[in-house]
Amino acid sequence: MHDDDQARPAEAYPAEQREAIYRVIAERRDVRRGFLPDPIPPDVLGRVLSAAHQAPSVGFSQPWDFIMITDRDRRERIADLARHRRDDYAADLPGARARAFDRLKIESILDTPLNIVVTCDRTRGGRHTLGRHTQPQTADFSSVLAVANFWLAARAEGLGVGWVSFFGEHELATELGLPAHLEVVAYLCVGYVSEFGAEPELALSGWAHRRPVAWAVHAEEYGRRGLPGEDSVDPLAEVIAAIAPLDEQAVAQARLRQDMMTKPRGSLGELEEVSIRLAGLAGSCPPPLPEPACVAVFAGDHGVHAQDVTPWPQEVTAQMVANFLAGGAVVNAFAAQAGCEVTVVDVGVAADLDPVPGLLPRKVGHGTADFTAGPAMTREQAIAALTAGLEVARDLVAAGNRCLLTGDMGIANTTASAALICAFTGADPAEATGRGTGIDAATYARKVDVVCRGLARHQPDPADPVGVLAAFGGFEHAAIAGFILGAAALRVPVILDGVIAGAAALAAVALAPAAVGACIAGHRSAEPGHAITLSHLGLRPLVDLGLRLGEGSGAVLALPLVQSAARALRDVATFDSAAVTNK
Numbered sequence: 001m002h003d004d005d006q007a008r009p010a011e012a013y014p015a016e017q018r019e020a021i022y023r024v025i026a027e028r029r030d031v032r033r034g035f036l037p038d039p040i041p042p043d044v045l046g047r048v049l050s051a052a053h054q055a056p057s058v059g060f061s062q063p064w065d066f067i068m069i070t071d072r073d074r075r076e077r078i079a080d081l082a083r084h085r086r087d088d089y090a091a092d093l094p095g096a097r098a099r100a101f102d103r104l105k106i107e108s109i110l111d112t113p114l115n116i117v118v119t120c121d122r123t124r125g126g127r128h129t130l131g132r133h134t135q136p137q138t139a140d141f142s143s144v145l146a147v148a149n150f151w152l153a154a155r156a157e158g159l160g161v162g163w164v165s166f167f168g169e170h171e172l173a174t175e176l177g178l179p180a181h182l183e184v185v186a187y188l189c190v191g192y193v194s195e196f197g198a199e200p201e202l203a204l205s206g207w208a209h210r211r212p213v214a215w216a217v218h219a220e221e222y223g224r225r226g227l228p229g230e231d232s233v234d235p236l237a238e239v240i241a242a243i244a245p246l247d248e249q250a251v252a253q254a255r256l257r258q259d260m261m262t263k264p265r266g267s268l269g270e271l272e273e274v275s276i277r278l279a280g281l282a283g284s285c286p287p288p289l290p291e292p293a294c295v296a297v298f299a300g301d302h303g304v305h306a307q308d309v310t311p312w313p314q315e316v317t318a319q320m321v322a323n324f325l326a327g328g329a330v331v332n333a334f335a336a337q338a339g340c341e342v343t344v345v346d347v348g349v350a351a352d353l354d355p356v357p358g359l360l361p362r363k364v365g366h367g368t369a370d371f372t373a374g375p376a377m378t379r380e381q382a383i384a385a386l387t388a389g390l391e392v393a394r395d396l397v398a399a400g401n402r403c404l405l406t407g408d409m410g411i412a413n414t415t416a417s418a419a420l421i422c423a424f425t426g427a428d429p430a431e432a433t434g435r436g437t438g439i440d441a442a443t444y445a446r447k448v449d450v451v452c453r454g455l456a457r458h459q460p461d462p463a464d465p466v467g468v469l470a471a472f473g474g475f476e477h478a479a480i481a482g483f484i485l486g487a488a489a490l491r492v493p494v495i496l497d498g499v500i501a502g503a504a505a506l507a508a509v510a511l512a513p514a515a516v517g518a519c520i521a522g523h524r525s526a527e528p529g530h531a532i533t534l535s536h537l538g539l540r541p542l543v544d545l546g547l548r549l550g551e552g553s554g555a556v557l558a559l560p561l562v563q564s565a566a567r568a569l570r571d572v573a574t575f576d577s578a579a580v581t582n583k
């Protein structure tokens with residue numbers, strides 16, 4: 001380049017070569033089925049290994065090694081190790097997931113002529129390896145990049161590769177006689193295949209779905225999502241815009257089918273309406289079974305706790321979160337019975353919580369402010385909590401769930417719920433306020449007064465749902481509202497728990513009226529505000545047992561009813577098909 005020349009970008013590959021690159025990236029598959037016994041010629045294998053060996057590596061340390069395994073006895077021992085771990089994993093899964101997992105093939109150790117173990121030597125290159133001194137894990141990342149190169153080159157050669165990770169690190173290392181300083185990064189099963197799937201096998205089986213790329217790209221700061229060249233995505237606005245009414249044709253089909261099923265018309269009562277709603281939501285009759293299902297328990301603390309509205313100390317919120325995560329709460333027991341997964345989301349617990357599997361850390365603040373003294377949260381916080389909730393819904397649906405359930409935990413959250421219900425429905429605080437976990441007359445009178453003072457102070461405008469949430473809401477109310485909107489946008493049913501979910505649903509429906517189509521009222525809580533809420537939303541509860549626990553317990557109890565409603569619509573014969581005489 002001469003000084004006076006304008007620097008020009010280096011040349012791109014010609015179009016068809018670029019296409020080939022993108023094609024191999026798009027068509028690379030994790031292959032587990034359809035392997036052929038044909039041996040892999042050494043020159044082909046050599047090319048693929050060289051491609052792997054050209055991967056980038058931290059400080060050019062090239063920490064990988066490739067161990068070629070063909071011996072049948074050894075592969076059988078290794079397959080045994082994987083089988084045991086598979087069984088351990090399966091034993092831990094909720095019902096519908098366990099059944100789906102049972103149908104999946106997760107390894108091809110004995111079906112492929114070759115297995116390759118890719119290792120990482122974290123010591124290679126010595127102490128001063130450039131880059132690794134601050135981030136030791138970059139050694140492992142480098143070996144993973146070698147795997148990626150291998151996988152792509154193999155696809156171009158027509159070779160299928162399946163990555164198996166069902167091993168205890170030490171048992172596999174022992175079987176391979178690995179020196180102690182080497183880590184196993186990948187176990188690959190490699191061979192020719194009859195075909196490559198058009199989509200990832202886990203997507204074809206409905207186990208999980210691909211997230212849109214726009215969800216994964218952020219401008220400047222985490223959370224400002226959007227693709228380059230496009231306006232940055234406002235997830236809340238996007239979700240609200242995506243919410244549409246029930247599909248009328250599917251609704252009509254479902255209604256007709258209910259009338260033709262071998263049972264007296266209307267004899268399934270409210271379950272017929274549920275099945276029709278599920279069909280309208282899915283846009284198909286019969287609708288898919290609402291399983292797997294996951295209850296998300298959103299936890300947050302409330303500044304209004306300072307007003308002595310409950311005898312329970314605030315730290316119980318964090319303690320119950322620990323209980324959910326340890327599997328010891330009522331919601332866990334009910335979920336185990338119903339085959340439902342439990343996820344706990346910290347959107348605003350006052351205490352800092354330790355990271356534990358099953359806990360999603362999405363804290364917007366350390367508890368809200370006291371709404372008798374000022375707004376419970378800022379508008380920005382309300383939007384952040386709404387967004388956290390809708391993203392949890394998206395993630396759970398991308399993970400393959402076809403039914404979402406709301407749960408909540410937050411000491412003092414019935415007080416915030418009462419205020420929200422009054423704000424959205426215009427109900428009288430004396431009628432909408434309940435006794436929560438059980439309080440004496442003096443505390444109850446104080447609680448009603450607190451709600452009245454809050455309403456007088458904030459003069460809420462129900463046409464401004466974010467403002468109402470910010471005035472009174474818990475972080476969990478706002479997040480549950482977002483969760484409902486997220487589910488509705490993806491046309492996945494969401495079973496509402498009690499009064500906290502109801503208050504949140506009022507906010508969600510105020511933001512997007514058609515979201516009510518995705519909502520199924522799991523139960524009616526003993527809290528008086530809940531009945532007001534359900535009639536405002538036009539929802540009929542499935543279970544009415546005087547429950548007043550929260551946690552998602554009532555929603556989980558209703559899950560088998562919702563699933564039965566869908567199954568009836570799908571499986572019950574019609575008068576014609578079963579040759580039963582209609583009345």
Ligand SMILES: Cc1cc2nc3c(=O)[nH]c(=O)nc-3n(C[C@H](O)[C@H](O)[C@H](O)COP(=O)(O)O)c2cc1C
Binds near residue numbers: 030032106164
């Ligand atoms: C680190 C890693 C470990 C994996 N472990 C397994 C495994 O143990 N069993 C399995 O069936 N698939 C495994 N996979 C494959 C993924 O399920 C697969 O890549 C994903 O579903 C996307 O499908 P695709 O690779 O065909 O695009 C693994 C993939 C990666 C990247």
